[in-house]
Amino acid sequence: MAPAQITEDLYMILEVDQTATVEVIIRSYKRLALKHHPDRNAGRDTTAAFQQLGKAYETLKDESKRQAYDLLYPSIKRSHTAPPTSSRPPPTSTSTPAAAPQPGPSSEALEIAKLEKAKQERRARWWTQKTAFESSISKLQGEIKSLEEAIKGLADAAAAETAEEAWKKSWSAWVLSPIYKQAQLSEEEKANKERKTQERRIETDMKERRLYTKKADLEKQKTLLKDGQAAVDNADRANDFSIRSLQAKIRLREAKEWEEREKQQRKAAEERARQQRERAAAKKRQEEQQQQSARSRNIFEEEGGFSAAGACVHDGWWPKIQGRTKCPECYDTWNYLLECPGCKMKACPKCQSTIRPRRRNPPHRH
Secondary structure, rough: OOOOOOOOOHHHHHHOOOOOOHHHHHHHHHHHHHHHHHHHHOOOOHHHHHHHOOOOOOOOOHHHHHHHHHHHHHHHHHOOOOOOOOOOOOOOOOOOOOOOHHHHHHHHHHHHHHHEEEEHHHHHHHHHHHHHHHHHHHHHHHHHHHHHHHHHHHHHHHHHHHHHHHHHHHHHHHOOOOOOOOOOHHHHHHHHHHHHHHHHHHHHHHHHHHHHHHHHHHHHHHHHHHHHHHHHHHHHHHHHHHHHHHHHHHHHHHHHHHHHHHHHHHHHHHHHHHHHHHHHHHHHHHHHHHHHHHHHHHHHHHOOEEEEOOOOOOOOOEEEEEEEEEEOOOOOEEEEEEOOOOOEEOHHHHHHHHHHOOOOOOOOOO
């Protein structure tokens, strides 16, 4: 059996944002639980609110349940937004219709939720990759700086050694040589010095090669970072375009539904007005029939509607009695019958023509 679908705004119940962490949700739940606990509210019934609070907490503190709920949250949040109200009162009917089932989230709303979720997951993955790229770039930049400083130190040492050798061979050194006598280097010392110079050249060459490689790696990491950011931005733009298209479809459907509701309300109002007119017309016809019946009785009494023996002669105007029924005389079904104003005898128009005598012209009154 599938679990019941959640239609409440759980974030609004817990008074937190959708981006709230689990710690914020726990703190808010504890605060609201103390506020709405039935034992602390003796003057009012807060059991339902407390149970609803617990349900929201159980859903949002669990990561898997919260992810499933977040897929439906945009449509739930939109359904809790009050629609524009009309100044006209809602239509009423003499018969109470069955309550219509509450519609669930539309396919467009579910697709929007999936796209929003995909954007969040892509952003989370890209954040991890971006952090790795930035860390690698920072590390390469540090290594490049160290290599450049080492190469500069080796170059400075070589330049100092070259300058020293040049000074020793200069005219100034020859002139001052009687004053500042310098020890002559032995062949071994000269060989060691030459070896150190050669090692410094080799080390400089190796560091320059490593520097070239590190700079190439740095450019590659920067290119990967730029391309990755562009790919994420392009995917987000594509998702945003799809979301806007789906939202436009939702707005169009809601506008059509609103127009349909307005049309149904107008029809219901017209039906109520028609029923009122029919009731008024029926009431007027009934009053006219009563008045006609009264006039017929008066004429019947004035003209002597009863025979000498006291029997009704069925004279006068027979008013209509509405209602589909059978004639007591011929048993044919008619939509209405005629009623004798004297003895209240009922008959169909066909039988009435044989029962009722010909109308006498009333005597002239002077």
